[in-house]
Amino acid sequence: QVQLVESGGGVVQPGRSLRLSCAASGFTFSNYAMYWVRQAPGKGLEWVAVISYDGSSKYYADSVKGRFTISRDNSNNTLYLQMNSLRTDDTAVYYCARDPETTRVLAWYFDLWGRGTLVTVSS
Amino acid sequence: SYELTQPPSVSVSPGQTARITCSGDALPNQYAYWYQQKPDQAPVLVMYKDSERPSGIPERFSGSSSGTTVTLTITGVQAEDEADYYCQSADTSGSPVFGGGTKLTVL
Numbered sequence: 001q002v003q004l005v006e007s008g009g010g011v012v013q014p015g016r017s018l019r020l021s022c023a024a025s026g027f028t029f030s031n032y033a034m035y036w037v038r039q040a041p042g043k044g045l046e047w048v049a050v051i052s053y054d055g056s057s058k059y060y061a062d063s064v065k066g067r068f069t070i071s072r073d074n075s076n077n078t079l080y081l082q083m084n085s086l087r088t089d090d091t092a093v094y095y096c097a098r099d100p101e102t103t104r105v106l107a108w109y110f111d112l113w114g115r116g117t118l119v120t121v122s123s
Numbered sequence: 124s125y126e127l128t129q130p131p132s133v134s135v136s137p138g139q140t141a142r143i144t145c146s147g148d149a150l151p152n153q154y155a156y157w158y159q160q161k162p163d164q165a166p167v168l169v170m171y172k173d174s175e176r177p178s179g180i181p182e183r184f185s186g187s188s189s190g191t192t193v194t195l196t197i198t199g200v201q202a203e204d205e206a207d208y209y210c211q212s213a214d215t216s217g218s219p220v221f222g223g224g225t226k227l228t229v230l
Contacts, residue, residue, distance in 0.1 A: 047219040108219050109156040113165040
């Protein structure tokens with residue numbers, strides 16, 4: 001069925017790195033832009049990054065710009081988030097999510113979400 | 124930075140109508156989207172482009188827009204509708220912005 005499954009979360013010390021993955025199935029992954037969205041414990045949702053269907057365009061929230069890198073492997077239907085210089089305020093559940101449009105223009109909303117993976121940054 | 128404002132909580136009895144509002148200065152010029160999130164689950168899109176309902180979402184969910192406020196209405200609330208609801212729109216640069224969320228309690 002159509003689904004997104006995140007992995008790679010865990011406990012990491014401040015300043016260290018972590019890479020998240022999101023495996024897509026049940027749809028043509030290479031047709032869709034993809035996002036990472038996070039949610040700190042007990043808090044609301046925050047957009048993190050987006051990548052176009054072919055990986056040629058990437059945008060980041062100011063809070064992660066210069067530290068996080070979004071990428072994708074369309075041959076393996078996988079989305080990634082490389083997180084460097086992690087801070088305690090990066091602690092959150094990280095969701096991957098799909099843009100609903102296949103017209104190559106970002107719709108900037110999310111029609112399919114994974115269940116998330118928890119990243120805890122703590123010494 | 125741009126903000127979307129939601130009430131922290133809304134409470135209704137089963138069968139009644141719940142209205143959840145979301146206010147933002149740019150809403151007259153930007154679409155709004157609504158997500159339902161139940162405890163320990165991923166968000167689910169329940170309304171897009173102010174008032175369009177995705178397939179699979181019950182007809183009791185509807186959306187409307189008036190000026191700087193958008194409203195998600197659930198007519199004939201059921202116990203299964205108890206969840207957190209988040210509105211989302213875009214700031215002037217087009218980046219997604221979420222409201223703080225509204226906890227819907229079904230009494």
